[in-house]
Every structure is written in C-alpha cells, then in structure tokens.
Amino acid sequence: MDNIYLFLFYCFRFFIKYMPTGLTKSLLSFFAFIAYSLDKKHRHVARVNLDLAFEDKKSEKEKKQIIKDCYKNILYNLSEFVKNQGATKEEILSKVVFKNTEALENAIKTKRKVIVTTAHYGNWELLSLAIAVKFSAVSIVGRDLDSKVMNTILTKNREQFDVEL
Incomplete structure (x- = not known):
C-alpha cells in the first residue's frame, strides 16, 4: 500500500509544481468534490460532529457546505505542503x-x-x-x-x- 501512496503523492506533487495556479485551484476543488462524493465514512463522521456541535442551529444545506469546504481545505493544505518542501x-x-x-x-x-x-x-x-x-x-x-x-x-x-x- 505504501507504494500506491508514494505513487499518488509524486503524481500530486508533479501536478502542483507544474500546473498554472488558477487551473490548479479549480482542479483541487474538483478533486475535493470527488473525494466528498466517494468518502462516505468520513463524510458521515463530519456530519455526526456537526450535528453534535450545532444541533439544529445550522441547516442541512449549511452543514453539507461545511463538509464540502473541509475537503477543499484538506486538498489546499496538501498542495501548500508540497509547495513548502524545500522552500526558503x-x-x-x-x-x-x-x-x-x-x-x-x-x-x-x-x-x-x-x-x-x-x-x-x-x-x-x-x-x-x-x-x-x-x-x-x-x-x-x-x-x-x-x-x-x-x-x-x-x-x-x-x-x-x-x-x-
């Protein structure tokens, strides 16, 4: 499994280092949507946590948007992690x-x-x-x-x- 992770990381790193910034951000948002759509387990965990934190103070739509934004945030952070490697x-x-x-x-x-x-x-x-x-x-x-x-x-x-x- 480590080899798969390493391969995916190097592909991601190549993508981040050589794609134009504007295109990168759009594609990261798209990848975040894919991850959100496929990752039922963590989407459910996030939903349970939001229900505990906000009960009915946030609408279903707001909670769904918060979860989607979390997936975007993770991918944006991963892209910055790549950019920070070897940074001055x-x-x-x-x-x-x-x-x-x-x-x-x-x-x-x-x-x-x-x-x-x-x-x-x-x-x-x-x-x-x-x-x-x-x-x-x-x-x-x-x-x-x-x-x-x-x-x-x-x-x-x-x-x-x-x-x-």
Missing part, C-alpha cells in the same frame, strides 16, 4: 502575517517556555515552519501516519528550519 525562509514568511506577537517575543527574550496549542485549522503545516523561521526553534507533537513512507515525507517537511517532531 523568505518564501515561508511571505505566506504568513503575524499579529500581536508581543507576548511571544517577550517570552522568548526572557527565555521562558511557550506552549502553543492548535488544531487542524487553517494551514497547520505552515504554522510550525513559520514560527521557527520568525521566532525560534519549535518542538511539535503529532502522531505518525499509518504509511511509513508518507510519514517519512511528512517528518522531513515538518523538521525544516529547526522544527523538532
């Missing part, structure tokens, strides 16, 4: 804007430890890289992927710029 510090910093950093900068200056908690929200793979580039070395906690070969690729990307996994 300047390229990483050009993708982010930090606001209200005074508390973090003060903690670093006074050699205090900082714990940042986050979830898979926004471009989470970019966050640790950007913090390490702009402020200081970072240690992150994450679980290994089920695929050893894909885990190696993920770890290599995450460990750029003084990020320890």
